Amino acid sequence: ETGVTQTPRHLVMGMTNKKSLKCEQHLGHNAMYWYKQSAKKPLELMFVYNFKEQTENNSVPSRFSPECPNSSHLFLHLHTLQPEDSALYLCASSQDKGGTEAFFGQGTRLTVV
Amino acid sequence: GDSVTQMEGPVTLSEEAFLTINCTYTATGYPSLFWYVQYPGEGLQLLLKATKADDKGSNKGFEATYRKETTSFHLEKGSVQVSDSAVYFCALRGNTGGFKTIFGAGTRLFVKA
Numbered sequence: 001e002t003g004v005t006q007t008p009r010h011l012v013m014g015m016t017n018k019k020s021l022k023c024e025q026h027l028g029h030n031a032m033y034w035y036k037q038s039a040k041k042p043l044e045l046m047f048v049y050n051f052k053e054q055t056e057n058n059s060v061p062s063r064f065s066p067e068c069p070n071s072s073h074l075f076l077h078l079h080t081l082q083p084e085d086s087a088l089y090l091c092a093s094s095q096d097k098g099g100t101e102a103f104f105g106q107g108t109r110l111t112v113v
Numbered sequence: 114g115d116s117v118t119q120m121e122g123p124v125t126l127s128e129e130a131f132l133t134i135n136c137t138y139t140a141t142g143y144p145s146l147f148w149y150v151q152y153p154g155e156g157l158q159l160l161l162k163a164t165k166a167d168d169k170g171s172n173k174g175f176e177a178t179y180r181k182e183t184t185s186f187h188l189e190k191g192s193v194q195v196s197d198s199a200v201y202f203c204a205l206r207g208n209t210g211g212f213k214t215i216f217g218a219g220t221r222l223f224v225k226a
Contacts, residue, residue: 033213041218042217099164101145107156
């Protein structure tokens with residue numbers, strides 16, 4: 001399979017649960033990203049990984065914990081979330097060079113109850 | 114820092130009408146510019162791109178020209194279809210500083226039959 005694959009597509013979790021989102025890319029890219037998309041808000045860049053190293057964390061609360069074990073896989077570990085964290089979480093990957101576009105997964109629709 | 118501003122929506126058009134969605138940007142250097150489209154329940158897909166001044170990106174009847182003098186990248190289509198109903202995002206990716214993609218807020222387009 002090619003492209004960027006995210007699992008699960010939908011997730012409902014309680015505020016005391018721990019869950020993880022998974023992202024996998026088979027495009028040979030070396031940069032991976034997590035974005036949050038909330039209703040009526042712009043896309044928010046959360047984390048950037050380049051060659052497995054985190055290069056950006058946009059003041060994301062510690063209840064979101066990313067992990068990038070290799071250039072093809074990216075996880076977002078979730079712990080004690082709040083209802084306002086309900087959103088579509090999008091993973092993307094790209095080559096680490098200008099002029100190239102990011103490729104997105106279909107997202108995980110997260111609902112925190 | 115770099116930023117993208119695009120016209121607020123929603124934009125509602127009748128089928129076969131002409132579409133323009135305005136996008137302007139602020140960036141240092143010479144970024145690459147993109148339009149992405151998001152259909153309901155999906156992630157973002159690249160629609161078209163331009164990597165240098167005066168380049169025209171085109172795909173599926175959509176076009177946008179990289180205008181450095183006006184720092185703009187307006188999206189146009191001569192005759193929209195109901196299937197074009199989606200959210201459109203203008204974006205830029207710099208050629209320095211980690212190459213992250215910066216998105217506009219998105220413009221929702223509704224096309225009526």
